[in-house]
Amino acid sequence: MKISATHATRWKSLLKDIGLTTTLSAILLTVGCKPADETTGDPSSEPIKVGEYASLTGSEAAFGQSSHKGTQLAIDEVNAAGGVLGRQIELITEDNQSKAGESTTIVKKFINRDKVVAVLGEVASSRSLEGAPVCQAAGIPMISPSSTNPKVTETGDYIFRVCFIDPFQGKLLAEFAAKTLKAKKAVILSDVSSAYSVGLAEFFRESFKAAGGEIIAEQRYASRDKDFKAQLTAIKAANPDAICVPGYYTEVGLIVKQARELGITVPIFGGDGWEAPQLIEIAGGAALKNTFYSTHFSPAQDTPMAKKFVEAFKAKYNGEVPDAMAALGYDSALALIEAIKKAGSTEPARLRDALKTTDFTGVTGHTKLDEKRDATKPAVIITTENGAFKFLQTVEP
Amino acid sequence: MSEFLQQLLNGINLGAIYALIALGYTMVYGVLRFINFAHSDVFMVGAFVGFYATQRWGFPFGTIGGGLLVLITAMGLCAGLGMLIEKLAYKPLRGRSTLTVLITAIGVSLLLQNTGQKVFGANPKAFPALFPITQFHFGGLTVSSNQIIVLVVTVILLAALWWVVHRTKIGTAMRAVSFNATAASLVGINNNAVISFTFAIGSALAGAGGILYAMNYPSIDPLMGTLPGLKAFVAAVLGGIGNLPGAALGAMIIGLVETFVAGTGLSTFRDAIAFAILILILLFRPAGLLGTMKTEKV
Numbered sequence: 285m286k287i288s289a290t291h292a293t294r295w296k297s298l299l300k301d302i303g304l305t306t307t308l309s310a311i312l313l314t315v316g317c318k319p320a321d322e323t324t325g326d327p328s329s330e331p332i333k334v335g336e337y338a339s340l341t342g343s344e345a346a347f348g349q350s351s352h353k354g355t356q357l358a359i360d361e362v363n364a365a366g367g368v369l370g371r372q373i374e375l376i377t378e379d380n381q382s383k384a385g386e387s388t389t390i391v392k393k394f395i396n397r398d399k400v401v402a403v404l405g406e407v408a409s410s411r412s413l414e415g416a417p418v419c420q421a422a423g424i425p426m427i428s429p430s431s432t433n434p435k436v437t438e439t440g441d442y443i444f445r446v447c448f449i450d451p452f453q454g455k456l457l458a459e460f461a462a463k464t465l466k467a468k469k470a471v472i473l474s475d476v477s478s479a480y481s482v483g484l485a486e487f488f489r490e491s492f493k494a495a496g497g498e499i500i501a502e503q504r505y506a507s508r509d510k511d512f513k514a515q516l517t518a519i520k521a522a523n524p525d526a527i528c529v530p531g532y533y534t535e536v537g538l539i540v541k542q543a544r545e546l547g548i549t550v551p552i553f554g555g556d557g558w559e560a561p562q563l564i565e566i567a568g569g570a571a572l573k574n575t576f577y578s579t580h581f582s583p584a585q586d587t588p589m590a591k592k593f594v595e596a597f598k599a600k601y602n603g604e605v606p607d608a609m610a611a612l613g614y615d616s617a618l619a620l621i622e623a624i625k626k627a628g629s630t631e632p633a634r635l636r637d638a639l640k641t642t643d644f645t646g647v648t649g650h651t652k653l654d655e656k657r658d659a660t661k662p663a664v665i666i667t668t669e670n671g672a673f674k675f676l677q678t679v680e681p
Numbered sequence: 682m683s684e685f686l687q688q689l690l691n692g693i694n695l696g697a698i699y700a701l702i703a704l705g706y707t708m709v710y711g712v713l714r715f716i717n718f719a720h721s722d723v724f725m726v727g728a729f730v731g732f733y734a735t736q737r738w739g740f741p742f743g744t745i746g747g748g749l750l751v752l753i754t755a756m757g758l759c760a761g762l763g764m765l766i767e768k769l770a771y772k773p774l775r776g777r778s779t780l781t782v783l784i785t786a787i788g789v790s791l792l793l794q795n796t797g798q799k800v801f802g803a804n805p806k807a808f809p810a811l812f813p814i815t816q817f818h819f820g821g822l823t824v825s826s827n828q829i830i831v832l833v834v835t836v837i838l839l840a841a842l843w844w845v846v847h848r849t850k851i852g853t854a855m856r857a858v859s860f861n862a863t864a865a866s867l868v869g870i871n872n873n874a875v876i877s878f879t880f881a882i883g884s885a886l887a888g889a890g891g892i893l894y895a896m897n898y899p900s901i902d903p904l905m906g907t908l909p910g911l912k913a914f915v916a917a918v919l920g921g922i923g924n925l926p927g928a929a930l931g932a933m934i935i936g937l938v939e940t941f942v943a944g945t946g947l948s949t950f951r952d953a954i955a956f957a958i959l960i961l962i963l964l965f966r967p968a969g970l971l972g973t974m975k976t977e978k979v
Binding site for chain 2: 340343345346363381476501502503504505508509510511513514515517518520521534537538541545546547562565566568
């Protein structure tokens, strides 16, 4: 008994020590950093540090990899041209393994240890929503390349994005279903564990009803589920004209495959979460017949910026053709570079003010942020033909 | 009606795969009285053997013969892996408390998962179509050839297992060790050989389960074993752990309940309800459905 009591007191005093040192070092840090920021902001020749958190491995690895490649390309191009404000940009990339909970830690590390001037990331809305409050609290601007859930930028005035948002995507999918697919009765199969999927399903439901359609059934699943036959059998019994699956490619691939195995032949469609070559690998080309998704960019687009980007991307990454996530990753870095130029400084508050007036032409089109720090942009609809993605049409906002 | 039959078929299919995994849990428990938590990761390795065999080692696939060859290879390698795990991790602990072995099993499970992430990569991989795929339609009912293969393979393996356990010398020895290990060794049974053999059979079934699972849900990753493993474990407990027909029955119940719950729009509760049923059954039958109560010797 006695021994354990001494142990307890020792632990307590140790904990106290740690607590005290943390507070002390925090005070020292704040005292030490404040003047340093003001004096060394611009004239130093040190590289400008930018943090990027991405899902480089795990279930949405294709998104993180693509997005990272695009971002890296933009940074390399600007560095090769002499950098901004006479300084090089150093991109620090960390992998969150597509897992919940990792992004907060990474963003804290960026801000506290690496002292980045801005943060780029993430593709998935759920994970952007983890990083955003940390950036907002620390007053460091964050630019999400391709998180489309409206809540992301609602976090605060330091959070920006360079892509369209889900109310627009939901509306265009609803109109596509109603007009092009001539669907009157639709079914939604959404991922309850993803903010993106739940949000997009909601906007689709509203717009589809407004367009005169009817949602005759709704089914749900969770990320990492493998068996969707039960939900799909119920969907088949409801006999819809089309099925909306606003999920990510790993699950969507399995869903499309199992739907076709059950003899469901109606069109299946979804949003930008579908876009990855793994979708075709998992589902197989035959099953993907009569499926459609909306996204931000197609390499087949005929704009000078897009052409230049596709060429540069292919040259850098052994002929790999960029997808929408790569294009938006590129644009998110461009937006930051433009803002640093405009602000003439890397001071976070001035960067934020410069980002608010973002107005440039990127790979994914003209990018002008509104008062909610969201972009309004055209979307493209892609279909699959003979086991390859094929550009179908552009939808203006 | 056709929706009900279709769901029944989906449920039986899922249950069949759970059964293959559950048998491994229950066999090891029967002989050694501990839960081999690494079993679900042997299942994962089975799926990856299928992936590497077809994509890297140039095994033929897309035909019935090629598919069976891959299946047998995966079963063989998994059997070897199971024996290796037993030899390296559990044998040195023979005679120690069950808790020590149990925690070692969790350690082995984590080791396999993380080695898998390092060796196979953490990203999900697309599993190829091992067997030729066709769809059969019976009225409103759609049956895919994969589902038939799952059922046929499971029934054959279960029958083979029954034959081995009840009609062969080694099976008799297994039952003897399970009944009373000390007495078995007194009458000249080599306990170590029997235990090794049990691990080999259980792991081979898990390997087959991995292949069948990956065939039906062709996206595989090193952590894919966790959830099916947990369900199969629950199935084994539900049916009465240590009891072979019990494990198969429990697996069918879990597969069917899960499928019918998910089909009613309550899909987010599918696991919750499956586990709630386990709790209910254990409240009324603590030894599981087919298990027999044993009084612990003090």
